[in-house]
Each structure stands twice: as structure tokens, then as C-alpha cells.
Amino acid sequence: MPVAGVELLVRDIPDAQPDLPPALFVHGLGGSSLNWTALGLLLNGTIRGIAPDLPGFGRTPLQGATGIAEQAELLIQLLEREFDEPAHVFGNSMGGASSVALAAQRPDLxxxxxLVSPALPHPRVSASALWFTALATPRIGPAVLERTARLPFNQRFEASLALVFGDxxxxxxxxxxxxxxxLRxxxxxxxxRQATVEGARSILRSSLARRGRSLWADAARVECPVLLIYGGKDRLVDxxxxxKAQRAFPNARLLYLPRSGHVAQMEHPDEVARAVRQLIESNPQLD
Structure with missing residues (x-):
């Protein structure tokens, strides 16, 4: 569908009734709408929803900038187009950061x-921070991705599994x-490669933003109920x-999954779905 001058591929939750509350699922850097398949199926009796492939990822070609701010603006226009009431918003990794920016800018939507392992700025220097810094650096980032692309597919596949999943x-x-x-x-x-580099640069810029303009400042402005989900074996988000994240949002609850990696909605969808239902059921205004 055309949204803000971009031709987005958008998937629907199958078999969800049209009178259920609406939802939007936002994937992370290098991901796609397919990252939400399992969770969407588990929640199709609770919500109806859509999951876009953001520009440069999945089956949506790269069109324009792909940073956090641009993603948030695109999501705003998608929500305005598709729904006539506020939606339950789900975000993973960079998609979580974009969802925080969206909720801070347009709480009415x-x-x-x-938020599953949202890419919020981290005060500690970590291996993942150094990795994103390398990807965001001119010449170094494209060179790293080009060298990686030359590796045998099975080697890259196993490395990607180890990076993203806890087990x-x-x-x-x-x-x-x-x-x-x-992946094939x-x-x-x-x-x-260009979409990945631009996304990494946006994440790096967000970590360097001034305090009053940071994602942490956005988090403090989010008034709706928030469910934070973190994995104990996440190698990308510490x-x-x-x-700190739970304290930053005015109304947040936390689910910690010790055995999960970066995409808990794929690795432990039952636990995530259960927590989402509890969030909705404990807040009558969310039905």
C-alpha cells in the first residue's frame, strides 16, 4: 500500500475479527513483518493488526531515509490511514525505538x-555498541557488510542465529x-546493505542525542501502559x-525471560502473548 510516498508491503493477522482492537507490529533493523508471525497468530483472538515491512527491509524497497525519526513519521501516517481509533503498538529493537518516538509524538494514536528489546541508548559500552559504531562509520560499515556477504551462506546463517536467538x-x-x-x-x-548502514547510523545518533531530545526523554512522555520485554541471552541489547527502562516510562511493567535472545516474540511467543493479554485485561480502557 502507498504510505507517505512509499510502497509498503503490509501483512495482516489472519482470522482476526474486525471488531477487535487494532494493533501495529514494527520489526527491527534487518528484520521484517515475518518476525511477528507467531505472536500475531497467538493474539488473533485478542487484537486485529498489521505488520509492515519498513523501507529497505523485507519486501519493501529502500525509499528515502530509514532512520528512527523517519520510521516514526511513516508509522504515524500508516496508523492514521488504517485505523480510526488508537492502536496497540508492538516494537522490537530499532522498531521499538521508533515506536517510542511515535508514542511520544502522537499519544492519541x-x-x-x-517493546521487545527496544534499542534505547545504553550508558555502558558494549560489544553491540561497538558493532553499531563500526557499521555507522563511513567506509568501515559498507566494507564490513561486503566482507560478511562473501562468507558461505551456512556460516552466515549460523552466525545470525547465534546473534539473534538465545538458544x-x-x-x-x-x-x-x-x-x-x-535470509536467502x-x-x-x-x-x-545501505538500509542496514543507515539504520545503524540512526541508532548511533540516537545514543548521542542531547538529554532533552533523547529517546529517554521520549519515554518519559509516554503515558499509555507499557510492557517491556528483555531476554537474558540478548547479545544486541544488554x-x-x-x-532503568521500567523507571523511565511512567506506566510500565516488565517481563524478563532469562533464556531468550533479541527476538523474544519469535523465540518465546507463548510467554510474550500471555503477558500482552495480562496487560490488556488488567487495563479495562485497553479493550
Whole structure:
């Protein structure tokens, strides 16, 4: 569908009744709408929703800038187009950061916010921070991605599994197969490396923003109920930041999954779905 001059691929939650509350699912850097398949199916009796492939990812070509601010603006226009009431918004990683910016700018569009390993600025220097810094650096970032692309696919696939999931060996065979199929398809996208570099630069810029303009300042302005989900084996977002995140949002609850990695909605969808239902059921205004 055309949104803000961009041709977005958008998926629907199958078999959800049209009178259920609306929802929006936002994937992270290098992800796609397919990252929400399992959770969407588990919640199709609770919410109806859509999941876009953001520009440069999934099946949506790179069109314009792909930073956090641009994603938030695109999501605002998508929500205004698709729904006539506030939506439950779900965001993972960079998509979580964009969802925080969205909720801070347009609280009238967001009924609740579920954030899975959101890419909020971290005060500690970590391996993932150094990785994003390398990707965001001119010449170095493209060179790193180009060198990685030359590696045998199976080697890159196993490395990606180890980076994203807490325990790749425990993945259901169909999840592993779908993830492999998506990575093979992604290899054919001519815009993939540029989108990844631009996304990494946006995450780095957000970590360097002045205090009053940071994502933490945005978090303090989010008044809707928030569910924060962190994985103890997340190699991209340090779960030790979870307590600071819970304090930053005025109305937040926390789910910590010790065995989960960066995409808990894929790795432990039952636990995430249960927490989402509890969030909605404990807040009557969210029905």
C-alpha cells in the first residue's frame, strides 16, 4: 500500500475479527513483518493488526531515509490511514525505538506499547555498541557488510542465529526453516546493505542525542501502559538496562525471560502473548 510516498508491503493477522482492537507490529533493523508471525497468530483472538515491512527491509524497497525519526513519521501516517481509533503498538529493537518516538509524538494514536528489546541508548559500552559504531562509520560499515556477504551462506546463517536467538538449538524446525528462507531472499535485495548502514547510523545518533531530545526523554512522555520485554541471552541489547527502562516510562511493567535472545516474540511467543493479554485485561480502557 502507498504510505507517505512509499510502497509498503503490509501483512495482516489472519482470522482476526474486525471488531477487535487494532494493533501495529514494527520489526527491527534487518528484520521484517515475518518476525511477528507467531505472536500475531497467538493474539488473533485478542487484537486485529498489521505488520509492515519498513523501507529497505523485507519486501519493501529502500525509499528515502530509514532512520528512527523517519520510521516514526511513516508509522504515524500508516496508523492514521488504517485505523480510526488508537492502536496497540508492538516494537522490537530499532522498531521499538521508533515506536517510542511515535508514542511520544502522537499519544492519541497509541493505546498501549509493547517493546521487545527496544534499542534505547545504553550508558555502558558494549560489544553491540561497538558493532553499531563500526557499521555507522563511513567506509568501515559498507566494507564490513561486503566482507560478511562473501562468507558461505551456512556460516552466515549460523552466525545470525547465534546473534539473534538465545538458544538456536531449541528453535522449532519450521521457525528455523522460515528464518533461513528469509535470509536467502534478503541476499537478493540490492538495497539491503545501505538500509542496514543507515539504520545503524540512526541508532548511533540516537545514543548521542542531547538529554532533552533523547529517546529517554521520549519515554518519559509516554503515558499509555507499557510492557517491556528483555531476554537474558540478548547479545544486541544488554538486558541490564531493563530496570532503568521500567523507571523511565511512567506506566510500565516488565517481563524478563532469562533464556531468550533479541527476538523474544519469535523465540518465546507463548510467554510474550500471555503477558500482552495480562496487560490488556488488567487495563479495562485497553479493550
Amino acid at each position: 497509541v493505546k498501549s506499547l509493547t 538456536p538449538r531449541a528453535l522449532a524446525p519450521e521457525v528455523r526453516a522460515a528464518y533461513e528462507q528469509e 531472499r534478503r541476499d537478493t535485495d540490492p538495497w539491503g 538486558a541490564r538496562i531493563r530496570m
